[in-house]
Amino acid sequence: MKKRFSQRIGFGILWLCMAATLFFLGSIIYFIVVRGAGVFSWQFLTDVPRKSMTAGGVAPAIAGTVYLTMGAMVFALPLGIACAIYLNEYSPRGFIVNIIRMSINNLAGVPSVVFGLFGLALFVKSFKFGVSILSGSLTLGILVLPLIISAAQEALMAVPQSLREASLALGATHWQTIKRIVLPNALSGILTGAILSIGRIAGETAPILFTAATFYNRGFPKSIFDEAMALPYHIYALMTEGTHPDQQTAIAYGCALILLLLVLAISASAIIIRQRQRRFHA
């Protein structure tokens, strides 16, 4: 009797934990959607900021986020996939591979603001790229590298060993096997990982704080050596700088809504694709 009672209490507590988690996370989304919807309009998405940030839209910030994210992926995706191929297909197990694995794991745990410092010291200062889309993209690319490597590695690992053996038995070389058998089979898994990483870097703020972001641009950036506005930084700047806090807060709600929808849509699509694949393979 006592046993059943304690089980009921225990399960009740767990239920409360789950409910509290969903309540907190749900209320964040609720507040931003409800209050952000008020400023949301076609003009808000496509216009440049006007009247010292109190009116107009945030199109340059959206464009900046897209540029930065794309730049980071152009840099990190090939590098990450190559690294994963080495670790999974070539690496002779041993000391050096362990060191590489360890450094990837540790790279994944470095705080994002430290990546910002790294980008500032290396790209902005030493390479003289200045505060620019290029510097910001490279910084974000290095930040997201470990994520892409581990996702790609997981996808490569999921390719059955028998496929490789069959290909090698037919006389294909190691590289031919990788190119024609392993990569096509791992492709969808690698892509899911890539989409998830896009969601991650689109919302990163700290790394671009000193490497790419600016509060105000007249129009759109013209080259990769220009500074850029970016959605996440714009939210922060609207809340902490400028002279019209009330109107700026309203615009910040709109930016937060766009960013939230963007990131949630990206990661939701990646996770749904992955779910489908798993069902398909199972």
Add this chain to the structure above:
Amino acid sequence: MENFTKIKEKIYRGGFTALAFSSLVFLAGIILLLLKESLPLFRHVRFSDFIFGRAWYPTASVPEWGIFPLIMASFWVTLGALFICVPLGVGSALYIHEIASAQQRVFLKPLIEILASIPSVVYGFFGMVVAAPFLQKAFGLPTGLCALTASIILGIMAIPTVCSLAEDALSCVPDSFREASYAVGANRWQTLMRVVLPAAGSGVSTAIILGMSRAIGETMTVLMVAGGAAIVPRSFLQPVRPMTSTIAAEMGEAVMGSLHYNALFSIGLVLFVITLVFNMIAEMVCKRFRLKLGIDR
């Protein structure tokens, strides 16, 4: 022809090896650059004064470079966040693992993962416009931007991370453990608490350590919500200034190459070392967990 193929194979192998080493280069590069940019400070300031000094006045006419208040602020805020994210994260993981029906689980697991992708600046924004005014009214505070608000927001933010990782650890526990427990007459709750949770214990602790490491390195949330006063915190209701937000807030004003600039890099170095230690502990604990359950990967 055969020779040509062999050479091609070698070139590919060499190329991939070189690219794989780049990750090593980046980690080494981060460490070297942090050292290079921070060491000039220690020609003027003793290392012990830097870590244990109680005054941080980088722009005063006689500047002081003590980061003790910043370190304490980081630890306070992280500790506070743990009180929220550990019970709720692990509790939710246990719920998803044990109580949720199959349909609920198919829905909840991806949902938590999707929620983990909400950017930190959105949490910070929410903290500023909703949580801070609410807490200010509720507790009658002079300002809502304080360690308490930062802890709460950081805690909420870390829940999905802790929950996903803890759930992964729970699902690694073999069914035979659970069946053996049922066979000797334990009910589901007893099995969960005395068999499944202890077996997954080190995996769950890995989740907690990684959640903590994420919280201590988190920048935007604390920058926007913690208030920003560089004093050694005495209560959770005071505004504080953790290490991350100091770097983010002051790097814009610091002149490149000045002592202030070097000092901010030194803070970055301290932060880097702290998170590195956390991650290494997490990895060690995780390895033990896998050994214990006989998972070799």
